[in-house]
Amino acid sequence: MIAYPIAQIATERFSRPEVPPTMSSRWADDQLHRKAKKEGYRSRAAYKFHEIQRRYHLVRRDDNVIDLGAAPGSWLQVIRSLTDGMVMGIDLNYIPPLDGVRLLTGDFSSPEITSRVHAEVPVVNVVVCDAAPKLSGNHSYDQARAIAIGEEALRFTHQLLKRGGNFVVKSFQGDMFDQLVGKVREKFLAVHLFRPNSTRKGSSEIYIIAKNYRG
Numbered sequence: 001m002i003a004y005p006i007a008q009i010a011t012e013r014f015s016r017p018e019v020p021p022t023m024s025s026r027w028a029d030d031q032l033h034r035k036a037k038k039e040g041y042r043s044r045a046a047y048k049f050h051e052i053q054r055r056y057h058l059v060r061r062d063d064n065v066i067d068l069g070a071a072p073g074s075w076l077q078v079i080r081s082l083t084d085g086m087v088m089g090i091d092l093n094y095i096p097p098l099d100g101v102r103l104l105t106g107d108f109s110s111p112e113i114t115s116r117v118h119a120e121v122p123v124v125n126v127v128v129c130d131a132a133p134k135l136s137g138n139h140s141y142d143q144a145r146a147i148a149i150g151e152e153a154l155r156f157t158h159q160l161l162k163r164g165g166n167f168v169v170k171s172f173q174g175d176m177f178d179q180l181v182g183k184v185r186e187k188f189l190a191v192h193l194f195r196p197n198s199t200r201k202g203s204s205e206i207y208i209i210a211k212n213y214r215g
């Protein structure tokens, strides 16, 4: 595996491998959870998207955005506030209704979902994917599933994303991560690795931010 120099990963704190949470990191997590509740977000994940948007300006005012693995819907809440275009969320689990957001229940990698998106959204400007597998506890298996989800999200973008469009996908540092980044680099003009401050301390979670789809 390529060890990315720290400077190449945009972050203020980055550590790996996974380490158990300390009292202070648990306290920080609880704080963020309480903040999300107070501000009306469905989960603390909202702050990760805020950080991504502040830094990379992925979503513009008139963009149509598809969110893969969107439940319970906090990224959708943030995205709805950023664009006047269409916003669609897809998840294996039911997503409670959100004003002005089209919601689909199903596997985003299935042909049925792809055709429904194709039929309903004339132009897709941005695809975001925060999907994660259900953890089995077997680290190698979970890592392989996480990478497979990233590859499925990339396939989805190949089918639907407009040339010039943007993409963000959650991944995890470990086996096959570099290969996934390589595949994204082949198809986008600019690719960055970003670890939001709101990611749990000790997690190997990292976002691949890809701008300007080559088509």
Ligand SMILES: C[S@@+](CC[C@H](N)C(=O)[O-])C[C@H]1O[C@@H](n2cnc3c(N)ncnc32)[C@H](O)[C@@H]1O
Residues within 6 Å of the ligand: 042, 043, 045, 046, 068, 069, 070, 071, 072, 073, 074, 075, 076, 090, 091, 092, 093, 106, 107, 108, 109, 130, 131, 132, 133, 149
């Ligand atoms: C961390 S949660 C997403 C949180 C979301 N970004 C938010 O802000 O509320 C990950 C989600 O990915 C979903 N997921 C995983 N694989 C999926 C797939 N193939 N198709 C659709 N959803 C999937 C899971 O059901 C889970 O709800």
